[in-house]
Amino acid sequence: MSVRHSSPHPQAGETVTVDAELHMAGPGPHQFVIEDWADRLFGRSWMVMNGHPASLIYAMRAGLAGLPTDDEVVYGKTPSGRGHLVHVREIGGEDQ
Numbered sequence: 568m569s570v571r572h573s574s575p576h577p578q579a580g581e582t583v584t585v586d587a588e589l590h591m592a593g594p595g596p597h598q599f600v601i602e603d604w605a606d607r608l609f610g611r612s613w614m615v616m617n618g619h620p621a622s623l624i625y626a627m628r629a630g631l632a633g634l635p636t637d638d639e640v641v642y643g644k645t646p647s648g649r650g651h652l653v654h655v656r657e658i659g660g661e662d663q
Contacts, residue, residue, distance in 0.1 A: 570611070573602040579603045584659035587632070589651050590624045596659065601643040605652055608642050614651055619630045625652035 578601050585599040605613045607624075614636070616622035621642065629636070634654045641658075644650050 570606045573605065576601055576604050576641050584655050585653050586659060587653060587657040588628070589645065590628070590648050591647050591649060592647065597645050599645055599651070599653060600641050601641050603642065604638070605640045605642045606638050612638050621650050627655050629654065646653050
C-alpha cells in the first residue's frame, strides 16, 4: 500500500465550493463536503482503483479538463449524497 498523505486533509469535514463539472450534478460551482484525501480513504492512489466508479469518472474528467495526474485529490460528497473525486485545484480558495 502506498499512501502519499499521512495526515487528514486540512479541510476534512468542511463544506467547500468546487468549480468543476461533476457527474450527474452538472457544471459548478457546487457545495462539496470533503471527507479526506482519496489515497488515505482508499488505502492507495485513485489511479489504481480499477473498477471504482468515482475513480473512473474522475480519470475521464481530469483528462478532459487537463488536471494534473497526481494524488492531490480529495473524496467528498455533494448535498445529493453522491461521492466524487476532486483535485485540490478545483476547490475554491486553493492555490493553483
